[in-house]
Amino acid sequence: MTESISKVAERAGQFFRGKSPIHQAMLRLTKALGELKIPFAIAGAMASNAHGHRRTTADINILIRAEELEKFKTHYIGRGWINKFEGSKNFRDAVCAVDIDALLVGGYPGDGLPKPVSFPEPEQVSEVKEDGIPFVSLKTLLELKLASGMTAPHRPRDLDDVIQLVRANSLPKDFADKLEPYVAEKFCEMWQAAQISDEH
Secondary structure (H helix, E strand, O other): OHHHHHHHHHHHHHHHOOOOHHHHHHHHHHHHHHHOOOOOEEEHHHHHHHOOOOOOOOEEEEEEOHHHHHHHHHHHEOOOEEEOOOOOOOEEEOOOOEEEEEEEOOOOOOOOOOOOOOOOOHHHHEEEEEOOEEEEOHHHHHHHHHHHHHHOOOOHHHHHHHHHHHHHOOOOHHHHHHOOHHHHHHHHHHHHHHOOOOOO
């Protein structure tokens, strides 16, 4: 038991120093997609980290067009990357042993059903943060996580991420005015929750 706890701590330490397999996989992916001139942006937990909410994760989410994902796969599957399974849109960095989940432009977060928030074009919402890696903007990240948490009850982590992002960025309540109206009320609810301290 002690050994596994220490290994978990070691992995977390690597992660927060930016030296984990996930960070290496992001760099490899950025280089590979860059060589093919394919626009993309990192979303999900790694984008949360880029925007100040520090937490570990086991995979990478990328925002990408379906046809450009196919272009990447045609070029790179079998050359350091493998499909998760036949026909899957998701794939795996076989060198770093990291799963990569594709969020296809035009698709919908959460339950996957049509809603006012969809996965946008990466060029419209990306902000280059570090090492040349493009991450989705904070506004976009909040909209996607709110829409996901609102429609997928099995994903409460998304709403907790919103609370932590509010805290990490000291966001005012009226940040809701910048968001897609569909998620604005839920943002205000999460903002209120973020004001409650765990200290007693």
